[in-house]
Amino acid sequence: MNFKMAKKYYAYYLIDRGKAGISDSWDECSEIVKGVKARYKSFKTQKEAEDWLQLGANYEIKTTNKKALDKEALYFDAGTGRGIGVETRVTDKTGKSLLHEVIEQEHINQFGNFLIKDGTNNLGELLGLNIALLIAKKKNIKEIYGDSELVIKYWSKGRYNKLPERTIKRIKKVAKLREEFEANGGKILKISGDDNPADLGFHRKKR
Secondary structure (H helix, E strand, C coil), X not given: CCCCCCCCEEEEEECCCCEEEEECCHHHHHHHHCCCCEEEEEECXXXXXXXXXXXXXXXXXXXXXXXXXXCCCEEEEEECCCCCCEEEEEECCCCCECHHHCCCHHHECCCCCEEECCCCHHHHHHHHHHHHHHHHHHHCCCEEEECCHHHHHCHHHCCXXXXXXXXXXXXXXXXXXXXXXXXXXXXXXXXXXCCCCCCCCCCCCCC
Protein backbone atom coordinates (compact mmCIF):
# COMPACT_ATOMS: atom_id res chain seq x y z
CA MET A 1 0.00 0.00 0.00
CA ASN A 2 1.32 3.46 -0.89
CA PHE A 3 0.88 6.30 1.54
CA LYS A 4 0.77 9.83 0.23
CA MET A 5 3.00 12.22 2.15
CA ALA A 6 1.22 15.24 3.55
CA LYS A 7 2.20 18.37 1.64
CA LYS A 8 4.35 20.88 3.47
CA TYR A 9 5.25 24.51 2.84
CA TYR A 10 8.72 25.78 3.65
CA ALA A 11 9.02 29.46 4.54
CA TYR A 12 12.46 31.04 4.52
CA TYR A 13 14.03 34.40 5.30
CA LEU A 14 17.52 35.31 4.04
CA ILE A 15 18.82 37.61 6.76
CA ASP A 16 21.61 39.47 4.95
CA ARG A 17 19.55 39.94 1.77
CA GLY A 18 16.24 40.75 3.47
CA LYS A 19 14.55 38.30 1.09
CA ALA A 20 11.70 35.98 2.06
CA GLY A 21 9.72 33.32 0.26
CA ILE A 22 7.77 30.07 0.41
CA SER A 23 8.45 26.79 -1.37
CA ASP A 24 6.52 23.52 -1.39
CA SER A 25 9.78 21.59 -1.89
CA TRP A 26 12.28 20.97 0.89
CA ASP A 27 15.02 20.31 -1.68
CA GLU A 28 14.41 23.72 -3.25
CA CYS A 29 14.26 25.48 0.13
CA SER A 30 17.46 23.81 1.35
CA GLU A 31 19.30 24.97 -1.78
CA ILE A 32 18.08 28.54 -1.28
CA VAL A 33 19.25 28.75 2.35
CA LYS A 34 22.44 26.74 1.86
CA GLY A 35 25.57 28.67 2.84
CA VAL A 36 23.78 31.86 3.86
CA LYS A 37 22.43 33.28 7.12
CA ALA A 38 18.78 32.30 7.09
CA ARG A 39 15.79 31.26 9.12
CA TYR A 40 13.38 28.67 7.76
CA LYS A 41 10.53 26.50 8.97
CA SER A 42 7.99 24.02 7.63
CA PHE A 43 4.21 24.44 7.84
CA LYS A 44 1.14 22.37 7.01
CA THR A 45 -0.53 25.21 5.10
CA GLN A 46 0.64 28.09 2.96
CA LYS A 47 -1.35 30.51 5.15
CA GLU A 48 0.64 29.45 8.24
CA ALA A 49 3.87 30.00 6.32
CA GLU A 50 2.74 33.45 5.18
CA ASP A 51 1.71 34.42 8.72
CA TRP A 52 5.11 33.36 10.10
CA LEU A 53 6.93 35.55 7.58
CA GLN A 54 4.63 38.51 8.23
CA LEU A 55 5.30 38.25 11.98
CA GLY A 56 9.05 38.53 11.43
CA ALA A 57 10.08 34.92 10.70
CA ASN A 58 11.08 34.34 14.32
CA TYR A 59 11.60 31.00 16.02
CA GLU A 60 9.68 30.22 19.17
CA ILE A 61 11.80 30.31 22.28
CA LYS A 62 12.09 26.99 24.03
CA THR A 63 10.32 26.80 27.37
CA THR A 64 12.87 26.77 30.16
CA ASN A 65 12.73 24.88 33.42
CA LYS A 66 12.41 28.01 35.53
CA LYS A 67 12.82 26.08 38.80
CA ALA A 68 16.45 25.43 37.90
CA LEU A 69 17.16 29.15 37.54
CA ASP A 70 18.04 31.63 40.26
CA LYS A 71 14.97 33.74 41.02
CA GLU A 72 17.12 36.73 41.91
CA ALA A 73 19.41 36.56 38.87
CA LEU A 74 19.54 38.58 35.66
CA TYR A 75 19.87 37.11 32.17
CA PHE A 76 21.05 38.81 28.98
CA ASP A 77 21.23 38.03 25.27
CA ALA A 78 21.59 39.74 21.88
CA GLY A 79 20.82 38.79 18.30
CA THR A 80 20.51 40.03 14.72
CA GLY A 81 17.84 37.59 13.53
CA ARG A 82 15.21 40.12 12.48
CA GLY A 83 17.59 41.84 10.07
CA ILE A 84 16.94 45.31 11.56
CA GLY A 85 20.13 45.61 13.60
CA VAL A 86 21.31 44.12 16.89
CA GLU A 87 18.66 43.62 19.55
CA THR A 88 19.65 43.32 23.21
CA ARG A 89 17.47 41.84 25.93
CA VAL A 90 17.84 41.62 29.74
CA THR A 91 15.28 39.66 31.75
CA ASP A 92 14.48 37.92 35.00
CA LYS A 93 14.14 34.11 35.16
CA THR A 94 10.64 34.20 33.66
CA GLY A 95 11.82 36.03 30.55
CA LYS A 96 10.24 39.32 31.66
CA SER A 97 12.17 42.29 30.28
CA LEU A 98 13.88 44.51 32.83
CA LEU A 99 15.31 47.06 30.42
CA HIS A 100 12.93 49.71 31.72
CA GLU A 101 14.82 49.69 35.02
CA VAL A 102 17.69 51.69 33.46
CA ILE A 103 16.52 52.58 29.93
CA GLU A 104 13.74 54.99 28.98
CA GLN A 105 10.75 53.36 27.33
CA GLU A 106 11.20 55.36 24.13
CA HIS A 107 14.48 53.53 23.51
CA ILE A 108 12.88 50.06 23.82
CA ASN A 109 11.48 48.72 20.54
CA GLN A 110 8.14 47.03 19.86
CA PHE A 111 9.67 43.63 20.65
CA GLY A 112 10.73 44.79 24.13
CA ASN A 113 14.42 45.00 23.23
CA PHE A 114 17.09 47.67 22.96
CA LEU A 115 18.10 48.12 19.30
CA ILE A 116 21.53 49.03 17.89
CA LYS A 117 21.14 49.66 14.16
CA ASP A 118 24.85 49.58 13.35
CA GLY A 119 26.72 47.04 15.45
CA THR A 120 27.77 43.42 15.75
CA ASN A 121 26.12 40.63 17.71
CA ASN A 122 29.12 40.57 20.07
CA LEU A 123 28.75 44.28 20.75
CA GLY A 124 25.08 43.63 21.51
CA GLU A 125 26.03 40.90 24.00
CA LEU A 126 28.51 43.28 25.64
CA LEU A 127 25.85 45.96 25.90
CA GLY A 128 23.48 43.38 27.38
CA LEU A 129 25.95 42.66 30.16
CA ASN A 130 26.49 46.40 30.61
CA ILE A 131 22.75 46.92 31.12
CA ALA A 132 22.50 43.87 33.39
CA LEU A 133 25.31 45.22 35.58
CA LEU A 134 23.51 48.56 35.95
CA ILE A 135 20.25 46.81 36.87
CA ALA A 136 22.10 44.54 39.32
CA LYS A 137 23.59 47.57 41.04
CA LYS A 138 20.22 49.30 41.25
CA LYS A 139 18.34 46.24 42.57
CA ASN A 140 21.19 44.64 44.55
CA ILE A 141 21.16 41.43 42.49
CA LYS A 142 24.24 39.23 42.83
CA GLU A 143 24.11 36.88 39.82
CA ILE A 144 24.10 37.56 36.08
CA TYR A 145 23.90 34.91 33.36
CA GLY A 146 24.58 35.05 29.62
CA ASP A 147 25.51 32.65 26.83
CA SER A 148 28.35 34.63 25.23
CA GLU A 149 31.68 33.06 26.17
CA LEU A 150 33.58 35.87 24.44
CA VAL A 151 31.90 38.56 26.51
CA ILE A 152 31.89 36.69 29.83
CA LYS A 153 35.39 35.21 29.75
CA TYR A 154 37.28 37.87 27.82
CA TRP A 155 35.79 41.24 26.93
CA SER A 156 34.17 41.96 30.29
CA LYS A 157 37.54 41.23 31.91
CA GLY A 158 39.26 43.78 29.68
CA ARG A 159 40.85 41.13 27.46
CA TYR A 160 40.59 41.81 23.73
CA ASN A 161 42.55 42.06 20.49
CA LYS A 162 42.30 44.73 17.78
CA LEU A 163 38.77 46.14 17.73
CA PRO A 164 36.92 49.34 16.72
CA GLU A 165 37.39 52.18 19.20
CA ARG A 166 33.67 52.18 19.94
CA THR A 167 33.84 48.56 21.12
CA ILE A 168 37.02 49.14 23.13
CA LYS A 169 35.40 52.03 25.02
CA ARG A 170 32.43 49.81 25.88
CA ILE A 171 34.74 46.98 26.98
CA LYS A 172 36.60 49.28 29.37
CA LYS A 173 33.33 50.57 30.81
CA VAL A 174 31.93 47.06 31.32
CA ALA A 175 35.21 45.77 32.79
CA LYS A 176 35.10 48.53 35.40
CA LEU A 177 31.48 47.76 36.26
CA ARG A 178 32.27 44.06 36.50
CA GLU A 179 35.19 44.69 38.84
CA GLU A 180 32.93 46.70 41.14
CA PHE A 181 30.14 44.10 40.88
CA GLU A 182 32.44 41.19 41.81
CA ALA A 183 34.09 43.17 44.60
CA ASN A 184 30.63 43.34 46.18
CA GLY A 185 30.06 39.60 45.91
CA GLY A 186 28.54 39.46 42.44
CA LYS A 187 28.99 36.59 39.98
CA ILE A 188 28.78 36.50 36.19
CA LEU A 189 28.14 32.99 34.87
CA LYS A 190 27.62 31.26 31.54
CA ILE A 191 24.35 29.54 30.70
CA SER A 192 23.33 27.53 27.65
CA GLY A 193 21.42 29.47 25.03
CA ASP A 194 18.70 26.80 25.23
CA ASP A 195 18.22 27.52 28.94
CA ASN A 196 18.65 31.28 28.87
CA PRO A 197 15.25 32.92 29.50
CA ALA A 198 16.53 36.08 27.77
CA ASP A 199 17.42 34.12 24.63
CA LEU A 200 16.04 35.78 21.50
CA GLY A 201 15.74 32.43 19.73
CA PHE A 202 17.39 33.57 16.50
CA HIS A 203 19.93 30.72 16.51
CA ARG A 204 17.27 28.00 16.42
CA LYS A 205 16.70 26.40 13.03
CA LYS A 206 13.82 24.03 12.42
CA ARG A 207 12.69 21.96 9.49
